Amino acid sequence: MISLKDLKKKVKENGYKLTPQRKAILKVLIGHNKHFISAEDILKETIKIYPNLNITTIYRNLEILEDINMLHKTKDNNTALYCLICEESHHHHIICKICGKTEIIDFCPLKKFSDLVKEKNFILTDHKIELYGYCEDCKKDLNP
Amino acid sequence: MISLKDLKKKVKENGYKLTPQRKAILKVLIGHNKHFISAEDILKETIKIYPNLNITTIYRNLEILEDINMLHKTKDNNTALYCLICEESHHHHIICKICGKTEIIDFCPLKKFSDLVKEKNFILTDHKIELYGYCEDCKKDLNP
DNA sequence: TTGTAAATGCAAATAATTTGCAATTAGGAG
DNA sequence: CTCCTAATTGCAAATTATTTGCATTTACAA
Numbered sequence: 001m002i003s004l005k006d007l008k009k010k011v012k013e014n015g016y017k018l019t020p021q022r023k024a025i026l027k028v029l030i031g032h033n034k035h036f037i038s039a040e041d042i043l044k045e046t047i048k049i050y051p052n053l054n055i056t057t058i059y060r061n062l063e064i065l066e067d068i069n070m071l072h073k074t075k076d077n078n079t080a081l082y083c084l085i086c087e088e089s090h091h092h093h094i095i096c097k098i099c100g101k102t103e104i105i106d107f108c109p110l111k112k113f114s115d116l117v118k119e120k121n122f123i124l125t126d127h128k129i130e131l132y133g134y135c136e137d138c139k140k141d142l143n144p
Numbered sequence: 145m146i147s148l149k150d151l152k153k154k155v156k157e158n159g160y161k162l163t164p165q166r167k168a169i170l171k172v173l174i175g176h177n178k179h180f181i182s183a184e185d186i187l188k189e190t191i192k193i194y195p196n197l198n199i200t201t202i203y204r205n206l207e208i209l210e211d212i213n214m215l216h217k218t219k220d221n222n223t224a225l226y227c228l229i230c231e232e233s234h235h236h237h238i239i240c241k242i243c244g245k246t247e248i249i250d251f252c253p254l255k256k257f258s259d260l261v262k263e264k265n266f267i268l269t270d271h272k273i274e275l276y277g278y279c280e281d282c283k284k285d286l287n288p
Numbered sequence: 289t290t291g292t293a294a295a296t297g298c299a300a301a302t303a304a305t306t307t308g309c310a311a312t313t314a315g316g317a318g
Numbered sequence: 319c320t321c322c323t324a325a326t327t328g329c330a331a332a333t334t335a336t337t338t339g340c341a342t343t344t345a346c347a348a
Contacts, residue, residue: 017314017325039304054328059305061326075219078336079304094266103264109253113275120247122238126276131257136265161294161345183335198297203336205295222305223335 002086004030007070014068024049025061029071029084035102036074036081036095074128094131101135146230148174151214158212168193169205173215173228179246180218180225180239218274238275245279 007026008018016022028045029037039058046053062082065071072083083093083102091106110127117124151170152162160166172189173181183202190197206226209215216227227237227246235250254271261268 019314019326021327056329057327075221077219094261094264094268103266105257105260105264107256107260109256112251112253113249116249116251117238117275117277120238120249121280122247122275122277124238124275124277127274128276129273130271131261131266131268132270132272133261133266133268163295163345165296200298201296
């Protein structure tokens with residue numbers, strides 16, 4: 001289980017200061033561990049911890065966390081979503097198209113891809129596998 | 145091989161008119177078949193065919209084509225990219241992080257995912273697998 | 289040929305994200 | 319502990335892709 005302490009440590013190791021704003025953001029992220037969350041929603045949560053934190057600060061910190069490989073960013077609609085990278089296991093997600101609920105799919109077919117990629121003379125650096133559908137709650141509301 | 149004629153037919157079948165602007169857009173899309181392209185780049189190309197076509201028209205048509213399932217939209221950086229859906233084969237892509245060149249990876253591990261998804265009580269409706277890296281040309285320019 | 293809903297072009301609006309800049313602050317050096 | 323400096327923040331304004339309102343034009347079925 002990833003801890004707030006670990007996150008703070010990694011931030012410091014990378015030469016960034018531990019401001020109260022940054023700590024609040026980390027706390028919120030860890031509260032949503034393994035689920036995607038938007039910058040705006042992070043703001044709503046952090047404000048409870050550090051009342052007048054600015055959205056700019058959120059964005060700047062998310063960018064830093066992404067740079068030092070602590071955060072995974074994805075953008076499918078018009079709003080970017082973020083999710084802590086927990087290194088324990090490499091995995092992908094299924095995302096509910098209605099409520100955004102996210103579950104982990106603990107399987108990665110990357111090895112099978114890498115040969116195919118080599119054939120195309122690409123160097124593979126990143127990959128993103130996202131599954132979409134309806135979660136248990138939302139599927140009840142679907143029209144028959 | 146998908147043809148312009150097929151595309152026009154599908155557009156008509158769905159009750160949309162065949163305006164010259166729309167035809168120009170389809171022509172450009174088919175010219176980039178199996179590769180992603182941005183709205184702005186589509187505009188640059190269509191303008192050669194239909195000189196004062198407006199970017200709004202591009203966006204509105206891309207939305208229609210997406211609605212009738214002729215177009216696949218993806219958004220990773222801040223710009224959406226579009227790619228005709230050719231139904232002949234289901235596949236995924238590798239995208240060069242520098243120049244955007246796209247190649248097809250003709251493999252889909254979806255079946256392996258579906259069992260895992262069922263365990264989570266989701267209904268799986270869509271999936272997106274995107275691989276990123278550097279293409280043959282761009283990898284030459286990478287710093288050593 | 290005509291009528292009408294669909295489609296277009298333009299300008300203005302929107303919304304997420306970024307940037308400039310002055311003020312504040314974390315945290316290492318002394 | 320105090321001071322210094324680079325890092326960080328907050329605010330307001332800029333940016334950029336995309337969308338919307340509206341008047342005008344057009345495809346195409348009758």
